[in-house]
Amino acid sequence: MGRVTLAPRMATMQESATLALNARAKQLAAEGRTIYNLTAGELASATPDYIQKAVATKLSLNKYTPVAGLLELRQAIAAHARQFYGLDWIEPTNVVVTAGAKPALYAALLSLIGPGDEVIIPFPAWMTSYRPLVELAGGSVVTVPLADNYDLDVAAIAAKITAKTKAIIINSPQNPTGAVFSRQSVERLARALQGSRIAVVADDIYTKLVYADNFTPVPKAGFERMVIINGFSKSQALTGWRIGYLIADTDIAQATTSLLSHITGNAPLPSQYAGIAAMEHGDQPPRATLKTLKKQRQIVMSGLESAGIKHNIPEGAFYVFLDLRDLADDAAKWCERLLAEAGVALVPGEAFEAPGFARLSFTADEATLTKAMERINQFVAGEKA
Numbered sequence: 001m002g003r004v005t006l007a008p009r010m011a012t013m014q015e016s017a018t019l020a021l022n023a024r025a026k027q028l029a030a031e032g033r034t035i036y037n038l039t040a041g042e043l044a045s046a047t048p049d050y051i052q053k054a055v056a057t058k059l060s061l062n063k064y065t066p067v068a069g070l071l072e073l074r075q076a077i078a079a080h081a082r083q084f085y086g087l088d089w090i091e092p093t094n095v096v097v098t099a100g101a102k103p104a105l106y107a108a109l110l111s112l113i114g115p116g117d118e119v120i121i122p123f124p125a126w127m128t129s130y131r132p133l134v135e136l137a138g139g140s141v142v143t144v145p146l147a148d149n150y151d152l153d154v155a156a157i158a159a160k161i162t163a164k165t166k167a168i169i170i171n172s173p174q175n176p177t178g179a180v181f182s183r184q185s186v187e188r189l190a191r192a193l194q195g196s197r198i199a200v201v202a203d204d205i206y207t208k209l210v211y212a213d214n215f216t217p218v219p220k221a222g223f224e225r226m227v228i229i230n231g232f233s234k235s236q237a238l239t240g241w242r243i244g245y246l247i248a249d250t251d252i253a254q255a256t257t258s259l260l261s262h263i264t265g266n267a268p269l270p271s272q273y274a275g276i277a278a279m280e281h282g283d284q285p286p287r288a289t290l291k292t293l294k295k296q297r298q299i300v301m302s303g304l305e306s307a308g309i310k311h312n313i314p315e316g317a318f319y320v321f322l323d324l325r326d327l328a329d330d331a332a333k334w335c336e337r338l339l340a341e342a343g344v345a346l347v348p349g350e351a352f353e354a355p356g357f358a359r360l361s362f363t364a365d366e367a368t369l370t371k372a373m374e375r376i377n378q379f380v381a382g383e384k385a
């Protein structure tokens with residue numbers, strides 16, 4: 001068969017680096033190698049029981065649902081979000097249910113961003129998909145470094161605002177650092193944007209996975225124009241079920257519904273029932289999830305201390321960001337050697353536009369993490385010798 005000519009937009013398009021690395025680690029394990037896969041952006045636990053039970057009663061249902069999702073689910077999401085964020089304007093008409101948070105992000109960006117528009121993204125960030133999605137929408141990405149403690153640097157963001165700035169993507173808790181942004185910094189950003197036409201896209205996918213006591217979700221900070229992105233992938237261990245949503249003003253809700261009617265149609269019907277079951281459980285992670293993650297975080301923190309690897313202390317999500325600049329001239333190559341020699345898979349910082357760093361996901365069980373940290377320790381000692 002002859003080869004086709006791909007569209008120019010595919011010239012720089014690559015598969016999500018995090019998904020590709022996770023697949024590679026799983027492939028190596030399937031080939032019989034002992035692999036400690038610390039790349040995954042997903043909980044290790046199975047589908048929560050209450051979701052399995054609820055969905056089992058719905059398997060005979062098979063028809064299209066409204067593109068924006070079942071009314072019962074949109075009502076539950078709206079009621080929960082009104083209360084969680086303290087935002088009275090949220091009604092079911094502001095909610096669009098999607099096949100994961102990614103299509104919610106893409107539809108929101110397509111409906112907001114056009115050629116010539118700029119989107120500010122504080123980084124390191126989940127550039128893995130943020131950058132391709134902004135660029136597919138025709139916009140360009142303007143990056144602004146986070147402060148050294150991984151909080152927002154509002155003055156640096158303000159300095160990058162131009163007449164072309166259309167949106168700012170804010171993700172807290174954050175991928176890849178697990179940092180949560182301080183209440184002061186998000187409120188300062190909200191004040192800086194007052195009276196402008198700039199929309200904040202609040203990627204809140206990790207908002208229910210928080211260890212800090214004083215966490216302020218971004219949508220609570222008083223932004224005038226906002227799209228909230230969320231879903232059940234991370235907090236309900238449902239990454240493969242593809243179920244997320246956005247919350248926005250009705251213009252954006254209608255625009256994104258029209259877009260999605262041509263792209264995905266409705267989110268998978270069983271997954272929408274999973275969402276309803278999650279909401280009936282207060283939209284909290286399954287019992288013990290946070291406690292387990294905290295223990296796993298502790299194992300990783302001590303392991304990194306003894307290996308002498310610089311790192312932050314994550315306050316949310318399930319990632320820690322390793323600063324490898326003192327250990328390696330090329331951190332991506334260091335990660336390759338770590339995988340080849342020690343069987344430990346991390347995600348190099350390049351995926352987050354932060355060369356010199358690597359992301360470690362601590363969702364694996366305690367035994368796996370303990371062993372992986374031993375391997376990392378031995379590897380670092382061996383490299384120094």
Ligand code: PMP
Pocket residue numbers: 041099100101102103126171174175203205231232233234239243244
């Ligand atoms: N936002 C962030 C910050 C993420 O890490 C992810 C992980 N995939 C997503 C959005 C997308 O989530 P989903 O799997 O629901 O599409």
Ligand code: GLU
Pocket residue numbers: 016017018019039040041042126128129175
């Ligand atoms: N967001 C997750 C991660 O960063 C899942 C992978 C992906 O969607 O790219 O690992």
